[in-house]
Amino acid sequence: MPRRKGAPEVNAGSMADIAFLLLIFFLVTTTIETDAGLDRMLPPIEPPDENVVIKQKNIFTVNINKNGQLLVEDQLMQLKDLREAAMSFLENGADGSCNYCQGRKNPESSDNPDKAIISLKNDRETKYSTYITVQNELVGAYNDLRNREAQRLYGRDFTVMEAEFLNPETPSNVRDELKDKVKRVQEMFPQKLSEAETTSN
Template sequence: MAKRSAPEINAGSMADIAFLLLIFFLVTTTIDKDKGLLRQLPPPIDENAPPPPKIKDKNLFIVLVNRNNDLLVEGELMELKDLKQAAIDFLDNGGAPRGGEIAYCDYCQGERNPSSSDNPDKAIISLTSDRLTDYDMYVAVQNELGAAYNYLRDREAQRLFGWKYTEKNASLTQMSSDAQREKAKEQLKQIRDLFPFILTEAEAKQN
């Protein structure tokens, strides 16, 4: 009796099937994006630098998030949706009077309340969170504070240059010429100097 040869497996077809399965996996699988905050870290502290000047209480905007994710602003409970406007009111207050020791903010449009911040470059936001604060809540608070700065910077960029700060900043890499890019960088810095991002974060506490 003649021996029957074993059928050979078509390796080429197996490779095609594996490739199709890989494509199917890539198309149908949802990959979660990491959450995070884009921040430029401050430079190292110079040990020989003089101590920083004392901060007036009125120039400090205190934001606290406790372990229950409650938001307290200046010691009072606040809804997250109200944080952006509260920060805008503080940063844009311009309470320093004309001819005083501290520079008068002629572009500020706030209430000029003498018991609130003197000038945007004196206005400091202090954020403290509990170690048990949900990360999503922490990020949401940071986003609202960042949105307050972006709102004010957009307003001043519109007034001075006719465009929004956030849009121009996002389009830097798409500019066709180095000269155009450098001009935009100078203008963006001018806007940032009007409302400098001054946010301090105390070490998370276990309350």
């Protein structure tokens, strides 16, 4: 009786080449998502004026402690009330020079939007999410005031106009038209948000 032949051997010599080609294929065709980061526009670098004196009443202090609690002007405040408090400070108009401000003209608060500064300070142990949420509320206060004035002047929200102006796909003639409008509203409520050095208390 003839001997049975063993199972045929598979030639594995080219398997390494096939695996290498597949690796290259997946490396080339796979898209890797990247973190877009935070959408924050930094103010332009301007040389400081000499002998600048800032009155304490023109500074709106916001502190976040390590427990995530808000201290606004040394008083505990809920996050939901922060935006309204910041808006009241920004458009207080104590010196009467702001004819579009709707504030209370409290002599103990800011003189006008150009002099009003919001100072944000946090503890080293503050949660990042809390810090960003507070910062969003403060930026939102500026945007709400700018939207109000843009609606009054141009019948459009400032945030919409700014996004269209900054979009590189916007036609140049439209961007030229928006440039002066965006600049005018920004100058009405200049964003002066100072981020103070963190503390370790």
